[in-house]
Amino acid sequence: xxxxxxxxxxxxxxxxxxxxxxxxxxxxxxxxxxxxxxxxxxxxxxxxxxxxxxxxxxxxxxxxxxxxxxxxxxxxxxxxxxxxxxxxxxxxxxxxxxxxxxxxxxxxxxxxxxxxxxxxxxxxxxxxxxxxxxxxxxxxxxxxxxxxxxxxxxxxxxxxxxxxxxxxxxxxxxxxxxxxxxxxxxxxxxxxxxxxxxxxxxxxxxxxxxxxxxxxxxxxxxxxxxxxxxxxxxxxxxxxxxxxxxxxxxxxxxxxxxxxxxxxxxxxxxxxxxxxxxxxxxxxxxxxxxxxxxxxxxxxxxxxxxxxxxxxxxxxxxxxxxxxxxxxxxxxxxxxxxxxxxxxxxxxxxxxxxxxxxxxxxxxxxxxxxxxxxxxxxxxxxxxxxxxxxxxxxxxxxxxxxxxxxxxxxxxxxxxxxxxxxxxxxxxxxxxxxxxxx
Amino acid sequence: xxxxxxxxxxxxxxxxxxxxxxxxxxxxxxxxxxxxxxxxxxxxxxxxxxxxxxxxxxxxxxxxxxxxxxxxxxxxxxxxxxxxxxxxxxxxxxxxxxxxxxxxxxxxxxxxxxxxxxxxxxxxxxxxxxxxxxxxxxxxxxxxxxxxxxxxxxxxxxxxxxxxxxxxxxxxxxxxxxxxxxxxxxxxxxxxxxxxxxxxxxxxxxxxxxxxxxxxxxxxxxxxxxxxxxxxxxxxxxxxxxxxxxxxxxxxxxxxxxxxxxxxxxxxxxxxxxxxxxxxxxxxxxxxxxxxxxxxxxxxxxxxxxxxxxxxxxxxxxxxxxxxxxxxxxxxxxxxxxxxxxxxxxxxxxxxxxxxxxxxxxxxxxxxxxxxxxxxxxxxxxxxxxxxxxxxxxxxxxxxxxxxxxxxxxxxxxxxxxxxxxxxxxxxxxxxxxxxxxxxxxxxxxxxxxxxxxxxxxxxxxxxxxxxxxxxxxxxxxxxxxxxxxxxxxxxxx
Numbered sequence: 001x002x003x004x005x006x007x008x009x010x011x012x013x014x015x016x017x018x019x020x021x022x023x024x025x026x027x028x029x030x031x032x033x034x035x036x037x038x039x040x041x042x043x044x045x046x047x048x049x050x051x052x053x054x055x056x057x058x059x060x061x062x063x064x065x066x067x068x069x070x071x072x073x074x075x076x077x078x079x080x081x082x083x084x085x086x087x088x089x090x091x092x093x094x095x096x097x098x099x100x101x102x103x104x105x106x107x108x109x110x111x112x113x114x115x116x117x118x119x120x121x122x123x124x125x126x127x128x129x130x131x132x133x134x135x136x137x138x139x140x141x142x143x144x145x146x147x148x149x150x151x152x153x154x155x156x157x158x159x160x161x162x163x164x165x166x167x168x169x170x171x172x173x174x175x176x177x178x179x180x181x182x183x184x185x186x187x188x189x190x191x192x193x194x195x196x197x198x199x200x201x202x203x204x205x206x207x208x209x210x211x212x213x214x215x216x217x218x219x220x221x222x223x224x225x226x227x228x229x230x231x232x233x234x235x236x237x238x239x240x241x242x243x244x245x246x247x248x249x250x251x252x253x254x255x256x257x258x259x260x261x262x263x264x265x266x267x268x269x270x271x272x273x274x275x276x277x278x279x280x281x282x283x284x285x286x287x288x289x290x291x292x293x294x295x296x297x298x299x300x301x302x303x304x305x306x307x308x309x310x311x312x313x314x315x316x317x318x319x320x321x322x323x324x325x326x327x328x329x330x331x332x333x334x335x336x337x338x339x340x341x342x343x344x345x346x347x348x349x350x351x352x353x354x355x356x357x358x359x360x361x362x363x364x365x366x367x368x369x370x371x372x373x374x375x376x377x378x379x380x381x382x383x384x385x386x387x388x389x390x391x392x393x394x395x396x397x398x399x400x401x402x403x404x405x406x407x408x409x410x411x412x413x414x415x416x417x418x419x420x421x422x423x424x425x426x427x428x429x430x431x432x433x434x435x436x437x438x
Numbered sequence: 439x440x441x442x443x444x445x446x447x448x449x450x451x452x453x454x455x456x457x458x459x460x461x462x463x464x465x466x467x468x469x470x471x472x473x474x475x476x477x478x479x480x481x482x483x484x485x486x487x488x489x490x491x492x493x494x495x496x497x498x499x500x501x502x503x504x505x506x507x508x509x510x511x512x513x514x515x516x517x518x519x520x521x522x523x524x525x526x527x528x529x530x531x532x533x534x535x536x537x538x539x540x541x542x543x544x545x546x547x548x549x550x551x552x553x554x555x556x557x558x559x560x561x562x563x564x565x566x567x568x569x570x571x572x573x574x575x576x577x578x579x580x581x582x583x584x585x586x587x588x589x590x591x592x593x594x595x596x597x598x599x600x601x602x603x604x605x606x607x608x609x610x611x612x613x614x615x616x617x618x619x620x621x622x623x624x625x626x627x628x629x630x631x632x633x634x635x636x637x638x639x640x641x642x643x644x645x646x647x648x649x650x651x652x653x654x655x656x657x658x659x660x661x662x663x664x665x666x667x668x669x670x671x672x673x674x675x676x677x678x679x680x681x682x683x684x685x686x687x688x689x690x691x692x693x694x695x696x697x698x699x700x701x702x703x704x705x706x707x708x709x710x711x712x713x714x715x716x717x718x719x720x721x722x723x724x725x726x727x728x729x730x731x732x733x734x735x736x737x738x739x740x741x742x743x744x745x746x747x748x749x750x751x752x753x754x755x756x757x758x759x760x761x762x763x764x765x766x767x768x769x770x771x772x773x774x775x776x777x778x779x780x781x782x783x784x785x786x787x788x789x790x791x792x793x794x795x796x797x798x799x800x801x802x803x804x805x806x807x808x809x810x811x812x813x814x815x816x817x818x819x820x821x822x823x824x825x826x827x828x829x830x831x832x833x834x835x836x837x838x839x840x841x842x843x844x845x846x847x848x849x850x851x852x853x854x855x856x857x858x859x860x861x862x863x864x865x866x867x868x869x870x871x872x873x874x875x876x877x878x879x880x881x882x883x884x885x886x887x888x889x890x891x892x893x894x895x896x897x898x899x900x901x902x903x904x905x906x907x908x909x910x911x912x913x914x915x916x917x918x919x920x921x922x923x924x925x926x927x928x929x930x931x932x
Contacts, residue, residue: 030654034678035526037658041567041675043534054527113568114535118675203657205526205636209519213633216442216716218644218754 006184007169011162014187021194022202035200038115045108053101059094060137063087063148068159071152078149087148092141098134102127122196129192133185139178155183293327300325305396305429308332312424314340319356319364319375321345325432329353330393331364332428333375338418339406340428342393343378347371349386394434400425409434440716441739441750443759444627444647444790445690445709445902447699448771448778449620450890451796452849453706456618458482458579460698460707464622467686467697473676475541475566478578479683480698482620485833486594486608486825487581489619491537494669495595495782501531502667503630503785504723512724512786514634516665522636531664532673539576541566567675584616591616596832604826615799615824619833620706622698623670623683624781624789625649628719631682634665645755646904647790648685656680667785687904695899708889709899710766711759712790713739713750723786728838730783738773741766762902767889768792775878775886777845784836794890795834795842797849799825820846844877848886851876855883 026033039046067074078084106127109119141147154171161168172180193199271279300306300323308322309332319331329345331354345354352368359365363372363381371384378390394410397418405426406416418426464480483489497503501516516522516531525531544561552559565572581590587609597605607613625642629649632640639655640662642648651662651671658678662671671682686696694700699707715737722733739746741763750760763769771778771794778792820827820843827839827846835841854872858864873883889897 031677031679034656034658036678037660037673038675039528039532039534039660040673041535043528043532047528047530050527113570117567117569200657203637205523205638205657205659207638208522208636211638213514214629215632215638215641216644217641 003169003173006180007158007172008162008167010184010187010191011167014191018190018193022199025194025199026202033199033203035203036118036197038118041114041118042108042112045104045112049101049104049108051101052097053105056094056097056101057134060091060098063091063094067148067151068156071156075149075152078146078152084146084149088141088146091148092138095134095138095141099131099138102131102134106131126192126196126198129185129189133182133189136178136182136185140182143178144176155179296323297327300327300432304432308342308395308428308430310424311340311397311418311426311428314428317358319343319345319358321356322430324393324430330430331356331375333358335376338420338423339408339414340395340397341375342395342408342428342430343373343375344391344393346390347373347386348380348388348390349384354390394431396429396431396434397426398429400427407431407434439745439749441713441746441753441755442627442644442647442716443750443755443763443902444625444712444714445685446625446647446712446768446772446790446792447622448708448710448768448792448794450706450708450771450778450794451617451619452794452798453704453890454482454618454620454796455704456482456484456583457703459701459703460620461578463697463701464683468684469681471676473674474672474681476535476538476578477672477674477681479670479672479681480620480622481578482618483579484582484584484591485617485619486587486591486597486829487584487616488590488593488595489581489621490578491533491669492576493593493595494533495667497667497785499531500533500664500667500669502665502669503782503787504628506724506786509726510724512628512720514630514665515667516630516634517661522634522661525661526636526659529660529664532660533663533669535567539578539580540572542572542574584614596829599828599832599837600826604828608824608826608829613824617796617799617825619781619793620698621668621670621781622791623649623685624668624787624791625683625685626787626789627714627716628723628786628788629666630785630787631662631666631671634661635659636661643687644753645759646687646690648687648690649682650684650687651680651682653677653679653681667782667787668789690901691904693901693903695895695901699899705893705898707898708767708771709901710768711741711763711900711902712766712768712772713741713746713755713760713763715739719788723788727784727836730786730836731779731834731838731841734780734783734788735773735776738769740773741769756902759902762900765900767893767898767900770885770889775848775882777848777886779834779841779845781833782836783834793834794849795830795845797846797853799823820850847876848878851878852883852886852890855880856887 039050078087106124109115109123109127144150154175158168158172172183189198193201306322306325308330309320311334314320314332314334316334316336319333322330322332324330324344331343331345333341333343335341345356346352347354347366347368349366349369349371352366354364354366354371354373356364358375359372362376363374365372366386369385371386372381373379373386373390374381378392380386380389392408392410392412394408396407397405397416399405399422404416405422406414406418408414461478461480461482465478468479469475469477478490481490489495493499497515503515504512505515507513517525542563543566545564546561548559549561563572563574564570580586584591592605592609597608600608625647626649627642627647629640629642632642632649635651635656636659637655637657639652639657641650641652643650656679658673658680660673660680662680662682663669663673666682671680673680686694686698689696689700695707695709699709718737722737723730725733741747741760747760751757768778772792778794780789780792783789827842828837830846831837831839831842851872854864854869858866858869870880873879878886
């Protein structure tokens with residue numbers, strides 16, 4: 001448990017707190033961020049403390065960074081004996097410089113009266129931690145030979161495992177205690193960085209090398225305009241970057257999807273027999289429906305008249321559905337005078353199929369958006385969503401011999417007469433010619 | 439042509455009485471804070487003297503200002519770019535507390551709280567840094583009025599140009615002379631402090647030329663402290679940030695003269711706008727030492743020139759600013775009359791504070807008469823001056839004596855002219871000859887007299903409206919910052 005905390009929990013905690021802490025401090029308290037140099041109060045000893053310490057630690061840090069970033073190349077270099085020995089000697093020399101520098105700095109803080117005014121407890125904590133860390137490093141370098149060489153095979157994979165979010169403590173678990181302590185010390189230093197004078201590490205002014213010598217800040221209106229323009233340009237660049245990032249991400253996701261489909265296509269996943277049967281059944285049903293529809297269409301293309309119903313089957317309460325020449329639903333009723341009434345059942349609002357039940361006031365209802373249509377005239381009720389009346393459909397009634405008894409065109413003009421006596425034996429047809437005429 | 443405006447200054451040294459009122463006004467307003475006790479954004483030095491900090495003019499020691507590489511290329515004396523980064527850890531050219539002085543106060547409480555005893559209680563001096571008893575050995579004006587001359591005046595850096603014999607003469611008791619030199623930040627047009635700042639915290643305001651340090655960006659690397667040849671940037675050891683004269687910009691922005699100007703007893707200070715061509719700064723500051731004063735005058739533009747006005751307007755300089763530039767007393771002293779000279783132009787920072795060199799300590803001794811009125815040698819006293827022209831030239835014209843001489847001659851001619859008018863013991867044709875030889879006219883002499891001797895406050899301080907209400911906040915949004923302006927510690931340093 002302790003092991004897990006020291007080698008996984010602490011590093012992540014330290015990195016997280018360091019990043020969040022630095023950002024927080026730089027934004028919240030930029031006035032407090034400073035190197036807090038004390039050269040002004042005491043310069044003579046500082047020279048012999050600050051210079052060795054900083055140059056030493058920069059060299060050491062560079063060494064650590066190289067072993068972390070290019071382990072392979074570094075290892076092959078370190079297999080050259082004289083190079084390995086020189087690197088180790090240089091490292092130990094730099095470590096000694098660090099120790100001397102820290103010692104002078106520590107001593108100076110303790111003994112110079114003026115400095116004590118600017119010294120806080122945190123300064124001693126930081127200095128002590130650094131001294132301990134450097135001393136441990138020296139112990140590792142001296143006690144476990146050729147650290148420059150073996151660290152690439154052990155510590156580097158561990159740190160990389162942390163970086164790639166797949167922590168692997170197997171290599172460090174069995175390390176000697178000084179090495180483990182040295183690593184813990186490093187995480188601790190990272191942890192306290194944002195809250196102590198170590199914050200000056202994030203202010204290293206590298207940009208000084210590249211900036212122009214003079215800096216003039218304008219704040220008058222014309223320059224303001226320029227500043228706004230610059231800001232807008234910057235912002236549009238930021239928007240562009242955001243959009244590009246968004247598009248890129250979308251592209252990646254899409255291609256992941258496409259690749260997935262492609263992969264599955266070539267993978268030909270096996271389907272269970274039942275599933276397969278169901279699938280085939282569904283497909284067959286769909287095909288049948290399509291075939292039926294096509295059949296109806298074909299019939300309407302060929303035939304002049306299409307049978308709707310026998311007259312005896314019709315009544316005034318519930319309409320009978322049929323399909324008209326335009327492949328639209330229609331409804332057939334029988335009027336009080338015994339003559340058939342044929343209406344389109346396609347609602348003139350959004351094309352739903354109108355219901356066939358006639359209510360007390362002789363109307364049928366479109367259930368989609370509640371339009372009532374009068375079955376005699378086809379007119380919708382006032383205020384209904386549907387504005388136009390349902391179309392009338394032309395028909396012809398023939399007796400059992402097939403001779404024409406009566407007709408009605410789509411405009412409503414009637415011919416013939418329906419005899420009550422033979423009415424029950426007659427059949428109702430819709431007529432192409434009369435419909436088209438309308 | 440890239441015309442910038444600068445609120446610039448003239449100090450008329452003949453009028454300075456060395457009272458330090460300006461220094462105290464500044465101290466009370468700005469530097470009466472922990473860590474800033476030792477700072478004197480405005481100080482008054484006695485010359486000859488070593489100044490504050492000790493021997494600040496010694497650029498071999500402090501490496502301030504610019505140098506010419508191969509006699510052509512301007513570069514910082516204190517550091518190269520890479521060298522600047524290496525000096526972060528320890529800057530060998532930075533003055534330490536010992537070069538200034540350890541600030542102190544007195545233990546006044548002891549006067550009230552001391553236990554009863556035989557002796558009168560005293561207020562002993564205590565350090566403002568450690569709070570412990572302090573033996574005072576040096577102060578910010580320890581060499582005031584030539585006190586401690588063997589230690590201070592004798593070590594004046596500007597004596598380097600003088601021969602040993604000339605130096606000895608200066609300390610003959612009969613001809614001892616001194617002058618006062620009030621100093622604030624010069625708000626240079628080619629500031630070496632800005633160029634040296636690793637963090638980029640220092641900047642020059644385009645519309646009024648004030649050089650400021652953004653306290654939120656400063657990281658206390660102290661490169662500016664050594665790069666400023668005038669040592670007018672101070673390191674605050676409590677906050678860990680550097681600070682400098684801000685030309686009281688919160689006062690300027692509300693139409694008031696800076697505190698040191700406002701409080702000046704001798705009315706020696708003039709404030710006005712100069713227009714200059716920023717495109718030519720580098721080339722002007724790269725000329726040879728003797729030509730530097732003239733090169734600087736040359737890039738200060740005539741505010742009545744139409745091209746200049748057009749270019750200034752293109753840069754967003756307001757009509758009010760241009761109007762102030764036309765009325766500027768500084769323009770008259772510096773360019774029109776060529777009386778006021780920059781201090782140590784050889785540092786090549788193009789300082790925008792100018793000094794009218796003092797005539798009184800220069801006036802020679804002629805027999806029993808302090809002034810030489812011999813008919814044929816009006817200006818001969820300059821040659822026999824008590825403070826040598828060489829010495830003055832070292833301070834005000836990079837060693838070019840003719841620049842200083844012509845300024846002093848003109849000052850002298852104005853006096854002859856007024857003497858003729860008011861005392862009446864000089865003949866008019868002779869005075870006219872004097873004026874001619876000094877390169878001036880009766881009209882100009884009258885004008886010089888009026889602005890020098892009896893100017894009203896509005897003639898001395900021609901303050902343009904800075905139009906803060908139109909400016910974008912350089913540090914924070916104006917709405918957010920309303921009710922608070924100026925400089926101060928907003929939070930404790932960590």
